Amino acid sequence: MVPPLALDIDGTLTTPTGRIDPRAFEQLPEWDAPVVFATGKAFPYPVALAHFLGREETVIAENGGVAYADGETTVVGDPDAARAVVEAFRERGGAVGWGDGDTVNRWRETEVALSPDADEALLREVAAAVDDVEVVDTGYAYHVKSTGVSKGRALGVVADALGLDPAAFVAVGDSENDVSTFGVAGESYAVANADAAAREAADEVVEKGFMDGTVSVLERLRERAQ
Numbered sequence: 454m455v456p457p458l459a460l461d462i463d464g465t466l467t468t469p470t471g472r473i474d475p476r477a478f479e480q481l482p483e484w485d486a487p488v489v490f491a492t493g494k495a496f497p498y499p500v501a502l503a504h505f506l507g508r509e510e511t512v513i514a515e516n517g518g519v520a521y522a523d524g525e526t527t528v529v530g531d532p533d534a535a536r537a538v539v540e541a542f543r544e545r546g547g548a549v550g551w552g553d554g555d556t557v558n559r560w561r562e563t564e565v566a567l568s569p570d571a572d573e574a575l576l577r578e579v580a581a582a583v584d585d586v587e588v589v590d591t592g593y594a595y596h597v598k599s600t601g602v603s604k605g606r607a608l609g610v611v612a613d614a615l616g617l618d619p620a621a622f623v624a625v626g627d628s629e630n631d632v633s634t635f636g637v638a639g640e641s642y643a644v645a646n647a648d649a650a651a652r653e654a655a656d657e658v659v660e661k662g663f664m665d666g667t668v669s670v671l672e673r674l675r676e677r678a679q
C-alpha cells in the first residue's frame with residue numbers, strides 16, 4: 454500500500470513559473486491513499502485543486518488556519534490581530550501589493566498574505582510589536598498569522614478526521630511553512646528548490662526541484678509499496 458500524502462502546492466506541485474505541473478493530473482487522481490493538499494493559499498485554492506483532480510476535498514489552507522476533512526471545517530487563529538498588523542503597516546506607507554482585486558486575500562479567513570514585493574523590513578518591524586503574530590516567508594508571499602497556527606498542527610486535525618496517525622503521512626514541501634508538517638509526518642522530503650528552513654527540517658532533500666522532485670518521491674513510494 455502506498456502511504457497517505459501531505460503535499461504542499463506552490464514550489465512542490467508547480468513548475469518554476471508557478472503553474473500546476475500537468476503530471477499532478479496523471480499521478481494524483483490514482484494515488485491509492487488519502488492525499489492532503491496543505492498550502493498557505495486561501496481555502497478555495499486547494500479545494501479547487503482536489504475537486505478538479507477528482508479527489509476527496511481534504512485540505513489545509515492558510516498555513517493551517519483552515520483545515521477541511523470529512524465535510525468538517527476547522528478554523529483557528531486570530532484574523533483581527535493579523536489584520537491590525539497589516540493596517541498599521543499600511544499606515545506607515547506599506548503596500549500589500551496584489552493590486553485592486555486582491556483575490557489572494559478575498560477568501561482568507563485567519564491571516565493576511567502580502568506580495569513578495571512588500572516591504573519586508575517594515576512588515577517585520579510592525580509585526581514584532583504585536584503579541585502572538587508572526588510573519589512567514591514562503592517565497593510566494595509573506596503571511597501575517599497567529600503563531601500557534603501551522604500546517605503541521607492542522608495535519609493532526611485532518612489525520613484524526615480520517616482515522617489516521619499523522620505519522621502515517623509522507624510530506625513533501627519547499628519552504629518555511631512546511632517545517633511543521635515535516636515535524637508531524639512520519640517521513641518528509643524537501644524538493645531541491647526548498648528554502649533553508651525546509652531543507653534543514655526534512656528527512657531528505659531530493660535531487661530535483663519542483664514537480665520533478667515530487668515525482669521522484671512518488672515513484673520511490675510506489676516502488677516501495679510493490
Ligand SMILES: O=C(O)COP(=O)(O)O
Binds near residue numbers: 630
Ligand atoms: O501561499 C503561499 O505563500 C505558498 O503556498 P504553498 O504553501 O502551497 O507553497
Ligand SMILES: [Mg+2]
Binds near residue numbers: 628
Ligand atoms: Mg510551498
